[in-house]
Amino acid sequence: MEQSGPETAQRPTVSSVAAHAGVSRQTVSNALNNPERLQPETLKRVLTAIEETGYVRSAAARQMRTARSGVIAYRLDPVRDGIGGAVLDTFLHALTAEAERRDYRVVLYTADSDEAELRQFSSLTQARAADAFVLVGTHRNDLRYRWLSEHGIPFSVFGRPWPEEGTTAAEPAHAWIDVDGAAGTAQAARHLLDLGHRNIAFVGWPAGSETGDERRRGWDEAMAAAGVGAAERRPLDSEQQDGILEGADAAARLLAGGATAFVCASDSLAVGAFSAVRAAGARAAVVGFDDSPTAAALGLSSIRQPLDDAAAWALASVLDQLDGRAPRERDARLLLPRLVVRESSQPPASATR
Numbered sequence: 001m002e003q004s005g006p007e008t009a010q011r012p013t014v015s016s017v018a019a020h021a022g023v024s025r026q027t028v029s030n031a032l033n034n035p036e037r038l039q040p041e042t043l044k045r046v047l048t049a050i051e052e053t054g055y056v057r058s059a060a061a062r063q064m065r066t067a068r069s070g071v072i073a074y075r076l077d078p079v080r081d082g083i084g085g086a087v088l089d090t091f092l093h094a095l096t097a098e099a100e101r102r103d104y105r106v107v108l109y110t111a112d113s114d115e116a117e118l119r120q121f122s123s124l125t126q127a128r129a130a131d132a133f134v135l136v137g138t139h140r141n142d143l144r145y146r147w148l149s150e151h152g153i154p155f156s157v158f159g160r161p162w163p164e165e166g167t168t169a170a171e172p173a174h175a176w177i178d179v180d181g182a183a184g185t186a187q188a189a190r191h192l193l194d195l196g197h198r199n200i201a202f203v204g205w206p207a208g209s210e211t212g213d214e215r216r217r218g219w220d221e222a223m224a225a226a227g228v229g230a231a232e233r234r235p236l237d238s239e240q241q242d243g244i245l246e247g248a249d250a251a252a253r254l255l256a257g258g259a260t261a262f263v264c265a266s267d268s269l270a271v272g273a274f275s276a277v278r279a280a281g282a283r284a285a286v287v288g289f290d291d292s293p294t295a296a297a298l299g300l301s302s303i304r305q306p307l308d309d310a311a312a313w314a315l316a317s318v319l320d321q322l323d324g325r326a327p328r329e330r331d332a333r334l335l336l337p338r339l340v341v342r343e344s345s346q347p348p349a350s351a352t353r
Helices: 014-021 025-033 040-053 059-066 086-101 114-126 144-150 181-194 210-225 230-236 244-256 267-280 293-298 307-322
Strands: 071-075 105-109 132-135 155-158 175-179 200-204 237-239 261-264 285-289 301-304 338-340
Touching: 014 025, 014 040, 025 040, 071 086, 071 114, 086 105, 086 307, 105 114, 114 144, 132 144, 132 307, 144 155, 155 307, 175 307, 181 200, 181 210, 181 261, 181 285, 181 301, 181 338, 200 210, 200 230, 200 244, 200 267, 210 230, 230 237, 237 244, 244 261, 244 267, 261 267, 267 285, 267 293, 293 301
Parallel strands: 071 105, 071 132, 132 155, 155 175, 200 237, 200 261, 261 285, 285 301
Antiparallel strands: 301 338
C-alpha cells in the first residue's frame, strides 16, 4: 500500500485556509465559488491565505460531491474573414479566463443550425460532459432557449432575445446580457457630426439582421436629431453583406455620391471603406464597430464592446443557477460600448481650408 508522505499529510484544506485567514469555512467557500458575495477586504484576505498556504482545490472531489462535470459549454463559430470573428474570440477568452478563476473549464462544440445545436445539448448533457451553456448568436424564433428551459439546464445568453415573428416585444424567462449597438453607432455619428461632417453614410448589413438593424437605428436617430432629414439620409444608407470587399464597393459608390464620412456596422466593412477612401485620395472619416486588432493596426476609429464585463456576467449567471438561484435579473441588461478615436477620424476637407 502506498504510504502518505509528510507533504501529502500536510496538504492545506479549506479549514486550514480559514484558520490562516481568521474567517469561517463558508467564507473561504464563498471566496472560491461566489466571490461577489464578500467584501473586497475579506476577499483579499482569503485569497492571500490561499496563496500563502498553497491550497489547491480538488476538482475531482467537487465533482463527486456535486455530481457536476465542472464544465461550461460554448459553441465555436466558424472563421470568417479574420476580422469579424475577433469579437467572439475576445469574449471566449474572457469567459475561459473567468471560468478558470472559478475552477471551471469551458468546452467547445460546433453547430451550423439551431437543430444541430439541440443535438449537441442532448449529447453533452446525457454524457454529463457539461453542466451549463453560454449561448451566442441570438436571432428571432430561437429554438435553443425553450429546449434548455424545458430540460432544466442552466444557461445564459450573450445577445438579447429578439421578438418572435409577428410580435413586437420579447419577454424571455432566461438570463441574457448584450451590448447596446444603437448607442454605439449613435456615438460614432455624433462624433463625426462634431468634427464637421454632415453627409455621413451608414455602411451596414441588409435589413432583417437584428443586430444590424439596431446599429443602423443608432446612426439614423443621431442623424435625425442633428437635423439631417429623411430625404438626405436615405441615399446615405447602404446595405450589403459583411466583408472587406463589400465595404470598399459601398464606400466608393457613396463617395461618388458626396459622402464625407462613414459609420460602419463592423470593422470588416470599415476596413473596406478605409481602403476605398485611400484609393480615391479622399479626405473622409471612417468609424468601425468592434475595435478589432485590425482596426487598431490601421488607425481606424471603432466602437469597443465591454466584453470582459459581458463574459463575467454570463458566467456568474450560470453558476448562480447551478447553485439553485434564479437567473440573474438586473435593471440594465444592455452594456454601453465606447468609441475609440484614432487617425481615421478626420474633419471634412472644407474644415481644413
